[in-house]
Amino acid sequence: MSVTEKREDYITWDEYFMGVAILSGKRSKDPSTQVGACIVSQDNKILSMGYNGFPKGCSDDEFPWGKEHEKDDPYNAKYFYSTHSELNAILNYRGGSLEGSKLYVTLFPCNECAKAIIQSGIKTIVYGSDKYDGTPAVNASKRMLNAAGVRYYQYQPTGRKIEIEV
Ligand SMILES: O=c1ccn([C@H]2C[C@H](O)[C@@H](COP(=O)(O)O)O2)c(=O)[nH]1
Numbered sequence: 213m214s215v216t217e218k219r220e221d222y223i224t225w226d227e228y229f230m231g232v233a234i235l236s237g238k239r240s241k242d243p244s245t246q247v248g249a250c251i252v253s254q255d256n257k258i259l260s261m262g263y264n265g266f267p268k269g270c271s272d273d274e275f276p277w278g279k280e281h282e283k284d285d286p287y288n289a290k291y292f293y294s295t296h297s298e299l300n301a302i303l304n305y306r307g308g309s310l311e312g313s314k315l316y317v318t319l320f321p322c323n324e325c326a327k328a329i330i331q332s333g334i335k336t337i338v339y340g341s342d343k344y345d346g347t348p349a350v351n352a353s354k355r356m357l358n359a360a361g362v363r364y365y366q367y368q369p370t371g372r373k374i375e376i377e378v
């Protein structure tokens with residue numbers, strides 16, 4: 213029997229782009245927090261993706277992944293070295309302007325990412341976790357995003373399970 217009706221259980225744009233951001237985060241080698249990002253145009257085209265990791269040439273096997281020495285020995289902790297997923301997504305874009313685009317990201321952007329987001333022209337952020345809400349970095353981020361008129365809202369999970377075999 214041939215099927216002629218349109219499928220109705222296809223995923224929404226938000227599920228699609230947050231799903232891509234989550235999948236991108238699966239590339240991260242960070243043992244504690246994996247973050248993925250996906251930048252989308254106003255007409256729903258994926259422009260760029262990124263995840264948190266060390267810059268090119270900085271070996272995942274040689275640079276430190278720990279965070280416990282953050283205060284007493286920052287040289288041997290990850291924070292000086294990891295490029296955040298949002299910044300990687302912005303830097304990975306080779307097509308020109310990101311003006312008016314939308315960012316899907318699995319963790320609320322820090323203050324450093326907020327600066328890059330604002331300056332690149334991204335106008336909307338859809339974020340997943342806000343686990344660092346209330347920290348100085350996220351407070352500063354929200355302060356700048358609010359001042360710059362960048363809209364942000366938390367992704368509401370639909371509970372849909374998407375299984376892929378790779
Ligand atoms: O805006 C952000 C903030 C953080 N990240 C990355 C940077 C690190 O690799 C982890 C955070 O590690 P913790 O162990 O949770 O401190 O997340 C990011 O990509 N974007």
Ligand SMILES: [Zn+2]
Nearest residue numbers: 296321322325
């Ligand atoms: Zn950041």
